[in-house]
Amino acid sequence: MPQTSAPPLLARDARRIERYAAMADTARFLHPIQQALLHRRGWLRMLAPRASGGAELPLPQAVRLEEAVAAVDGSMGWVLTLCAGAGWFAGFLPPALARDIIGGKRVCLGGSGAPTGYADLDGDGEAAGFRITGRWDYASGAPIATHFTLNAILREDGQPLLDEQGAPRIRAFLVPAELVQIVPSWASIGMRASASHSYRIDGVWVSKEHGFTISPASATADGPLYRFPFYSLAFVTLAANVAGMASHFMQLARPCIGRRRHALKNMPLLEVPEVAALLCDKELAHANARGHFYDVLDRSWALVENCTPLTADDMEALQASSLALVAASRAAVDELYPYCGLYAAHEDSAINRVWRDFHTASQHSLLLP
Structure with a gap:
């Protein structure tokens, strides 16, 4: 609903x-x-x-x-x-x-999904655990994180453990922030305040309870939220962010365009039919893609709430509607920006900050066309 x-x-x-x-x-x-x-x-x-x-x-x-x-x-x-x-x-x-x-005070979990570290088996029985070493990038919110999540390749005696297909086994872990060293590395033109720094861990031991598997079958909490597929959740949450930034850009673009005149036609830019049509077209296309995106999300959530697992087609529909919303957002920002004038290129202007944020966030690998 x-x-x-x-x-x-x-x-x-x-x-x-x-x-x-x-x-x-x-x-x-x-x-x-x-x-x-x-x-x-x-x-x-x-x-x-x-x-x-x-x-x-x-x-x-x-x-x-x-x-x-x-x-x-x-x-x-x-x-x-x-x-x-x-x-x-x-x-x-x-x-x-x-x-x-x-339940901790001011809890904040950050982390990275890339398996750029190792977890070596260390200990037996009740003392079983893993010794984790590696470096992970792009941990948004790193300065306030109380815990970090990560993916690591499992090893025993220095050799990667393999799955049934012969690929290295990867496991997710959660590590308290006091065991992590933040590496200041975030120097992007946009999303500056996300402070998406790197972090490293050097041979830190954690108990086996700090490792976990992300799949509906491995959920330890009841409820539809933990039956929702991970990649589907990632697609919809990232796409919504990009859509929000695009909406903000269009909101700021209209007054920017309204202050300009067409140099050759000597008339307000918003009165030039092609420009007015372009603005309306991008706003409408974005609104339509957004409406479809939420229709698909709401329907998918209703299925999971009713204990109906999402099919491959359902998950494909979520991915497709997410990427369609991102595409509409990209088209709106990229095609309207040239009409916004030098004010939009000024680093201290609000629309420039939104433009920078948008073009940084939309580089996420899951959002590739």
């Missing part, structure tokens, strides 16, 4: 986020008031199980909130999405460990 009963973001919260967005961009991390809002509203726990202290929001509600925050500040929307997404992994941890983590 469409989630239309209430706005996903309160107006006063949107004003707080917007008020500090430029300062956060300059400082290259979220402003303390933005951070406080993330914690006060419980947004970083919104996908964690209720049994462990999370909100366990229905996925369509969480996605709409992520889009709404990204439509105010792309960096904050991204940190919310990636860190709340890491919090979702609590539904696959041993319940006691999940309660200890999610």
